[in-house]
Structure formats: structure tokens, C-alpha cells
Amino acid sequence: MTLSSALPKQLLLPLRNSGRRDGSTWLQFCCRCLADDAQPYFRRRWRLASRVSCTKHGCRLRDRCPSCRGHIAVFDQAQLVPQHYCVPCGYDLRRAPIPYLSPATRTLDRCIDNICSLEAIAHSPSGPVLIRRLLRMPSASGYYSTRLLTSLSTAARTHCAERLNLPSERPVDGAEDDDEERKARRLLRLIPPPSDRHAWIELLANALGRRRGRPGASEGNEPAIKLPDLLGAYASMSPRPGRRLAQELLGR
Numbered sequence: 001m002t003l004s005s006a007l008p009k010q011l012l013l014p015l016r017n018s019g020r021r022d023g024s025t026w027l028q029f030c031c032r033c034l035a036d037d038a039q040p041y042f043r044r045r046w047r048l049a050s051r052v053s054c055t056k057h058g059c060r061l062r063d064r065c066p067s068c069r070g071h072i073a074v075f076d077q078a079q080l081v082p083q084h085y086c087v088p089c090g091y092d093l094r095r096a097p098i099p100y101l102s103p104a105t106r107t108l109d110r111c112i113d114n115i116c117s118l119e120a121i122a123h124s125p126s127g128p129v130l131i132r133r134l135l136r137m138p139s140a141s142g143y144y145s146t147r148l149l150t151s152l153s154t155a156a157r158t159h160c161a162e163r164l165n166l167p168s169e170r171p172v173d174g175a176e177d178d179d180e181e182r183k184a185r186r187l188l189r190l191i192p193p194p195s196d197r198h199a200w201i202e203l204l205a206n207a208l209g210r211r212r213g214r215p216g217a218s219e220g221n222e223p224a225i226k227l228p229d230l231l232g233a234y235a236s237m238s239p240r241p242g243r244r245l246a247q248e249l250l251g252r
Contacts, residue, residue, distance in 0.1 A: 120198060
């Protein structure tokens, strides 16, 4: 009842227990957020399948109780107790260990969340394409070819994000400098202003589509860009001149 009407409902995790170890199991949570709250509560953004990390703390989200491995269903209580207690076993979720999340995966997660701002994605011509391709991220990563993002557990979705961050190709010996120079020129051409969310949504939709050879979200003939390059550029956006920014992105 508290979910915004603008929230892309296609990306909401279903409230169910599929019985599979890699299946989605109800709600996600950040144990550090629950520990910081005066009155612990579950955030709306944790319902999105495109999220696997906490925006505030950077740690990976959980969707199971570490004690009983049961699903999280704070609304299924037999008695009125605080939300941070596991319904089946009573474990205090604030004490849950923090799962490891690589910096690259954390960057990807935050960039996708920023690019797919609820207001922009609702009005962008590429918004529906991006939502469909986000749902097909398991296929794009080569991990679960027939599963949708919303049907996977937090751990499985994190693994998909990690695989998407892997470079799709490596330069041959002796060609690394030329490859880096071409990458810098391509980034300079493709980086839109930080405020142009529609352009970023289109770039992200195209980058996800190219992982599996899908057509672009637009009719343009813009050069291809790898997903790690795109997300690295977005994460490092600043008012500094474009050439200096591109050099920093490439570690030159």
C-alpha cells in the first residue's frame, strides 16, 4: 500500500517462496540499516530485483535468515513483534553477518539504480526497453538463460551482476595502448551530461542488449560501448573537463 505508483512493478520481487535454493524468497534487507534504525523497518527500494546492495552502507542485501535459512516475511507474524525478528525462528536480523560484495558489483548496482530513476524511466522512450533487458540480465550474463531477474535470489542476482562486470575481451599483446586510446575517444563521444537521464537510460539499454546481440534501443548508429566502461563513466561523472575525466577513467 505504500509503494509509489511510479515504481516499475515489473522489477518488483514477488512475495513468494519457490522452494528453490536460487529462487526469490520474499523480502530483502540490510542488517546495518535495521541496526541503525530507532524503529527498524523495511525500505521500499529493497523490493526491486535490480537492487542487490544497500545504497547507504554499500553492503550486499540479504533475503534469508542466516539462522534458519527461512524466507523473510515480516508481514506474516502471529503476534505483534518488531520487524527485525525472523518470523519462523525469532533470530534478530540486525545481528546477521554482512555478505561480501565486490567494489565493481557495488558500482554497477548503484549506477543502475541512479540511471533508472523512477521519474526518468517512466518518461524515457527507452525506459520499457531497459526494464525488459534488466529482467533478462541473467541471460545477458550467461548465468541463467531461461530465468527472469525477479525469479532469482539476492545471491544469484549478485552473481549475474558480477559476470556482467567481467570484460568481454582483452587486448592482444602489444595492442593495449591502442585499445586504451580508442576507449578514451569513444568515452569522450558517448558521455552525456549527468542531468540527461534519458540518454543514460538509452546507453544502458543498448549496452545490456549488445551483450547478447540484441538491437539497440534507438535507431542511431552510435558506436558500441562495453557495460563496464559505461558504468565506470557514470560512476566517475564530474564537472571536470571531458578529456581529463576520460584519462582518469582509463587509469592513464
